[in-house]
Each structure stands twice: as structure tokens, then as C-alpha cells.
Amino acid sequence: GAGVSQSPRYKVAKRGQDVALRCDPISGHVSLFWYQQALGQGPEFLTYFQNEAQLDKSGLPSDRFFAERPEGSVSTLKIQRTQQEDSAVYLCASGRGWDYEQYFGPGTRLTVT
């Protein structure tokens, strides 16, 4: 069956631009997580949704980062006024529930120039 998909796969933004990254979770998956993976590092948690509710956004690095999942399926991670330190791979993962295994998408590589 279809796995987690993310788009775009690559995004180049000039500093100061806004970007939107999309995640399509596995159908029926309740939980959705966003992670940020800097070059040469492990992924770091950003935010968590259960259905449409954003239950944890403690990992968002600044108020320039905003995530939504309005209908409990597709999620969008938006970064306003991008900075160079935002350059990373953004991974989305979904699961049947918060206590179930997470399945990762291919990621979006964001490069801010």
C-alpha cells in the first residue's frame, strides 16, 4: 500500500521567503509527527498531531514555524521568513496512534540561500 508521501522533495528558498511543506500520511493513520534533520544529525521532534488536534508543538524552534492538519489527514508545515539555519531535511511520520510505530516519509530537503 501507499506509504507516507511528502512534497516537494527539494525546495530552495531565498532567505526571508515563506515555504510550505506538505505531508500525506498513510490513510487512516491518526498520529502525525514532524521532525527536522540537520546535516549529519539525527532527526529532532518538531510537533505532533492526533487527528486534527495539535497536541504537542514543543519542538518548534521559533514562532516562524507553524503546522496544521485541518481535516485530520494531510498536514502542512509552514516556515515564515526562512533563515539559513532552517536548512535541513523535514521528515513527516504517521502512525495508527501515539503508541504505535511511526512510518517515515522520504522527507523534504530545504535549502535556504
Added chain:
Amino acid sequence: ELKVEQNPLFLSMQEGKNYTIYCNYSTTSDRLYWYRQDPGKSLESLFVLLSNGAVKQEGRLMASLDTKARLSTLHITAAVHDLSATYFCAVKDSYGGSQGNLIFGKGTKLSVKP
């Protein structure tokens, strides 16, 4: 705060040799994962370890968990070039209001040479 440490961070092995990657974590958790990541690719789940003493094997890889020591190991037997990748351990964060997000180690970059 849950912290996860892996070592070594870099590992260069010869084909046919054995080696072990270690993963220590700082607070109690009920779930530990091992993932593989190839360059430019996403995370591939290798093992999920749920209980003390759990041991799982798949091909040349074997993972174990000691919850009392807060230690997991990933043992590589008779390495082959195809195992070259970065391996991450990740521990489920179950405390302090966390909703079960994963805390990852920095990864072990494995290079298997002929």
C-alpha cells in the same frame, strides 16, 4: 529530559568482520527502535524492542535491549558492503507530557570496505 547517545559515530569495517553499535539512553522508556538511513533517503525501520532482554535478528543484524542498564546494542555479523549506511537508535519519549515522539541518537555512519 530524555537523551540518547550512540557510539561510535563513525565505523569503518572490513567485509567479514563483526562489530557492535551501542545506544545508551538516560530515562526509562518502553520502546526502542533501530533505523537505517541511506544517503538522501528516509528512515527504514529495522527493529522495535519492547521489553527487557528482547533480542531480534534479521540477516546479519541483531539487536538487543537491556532496560535496566538503559542500553541497546546492534550487532553486525560478517559485514558486507550492502550494510554501509547510517544507523540510528531512537527511544520513545513517554514522560513530561510527551505524546510519544521519538528521541534519536546522532547516528552511526557505517562504512564496510572490501
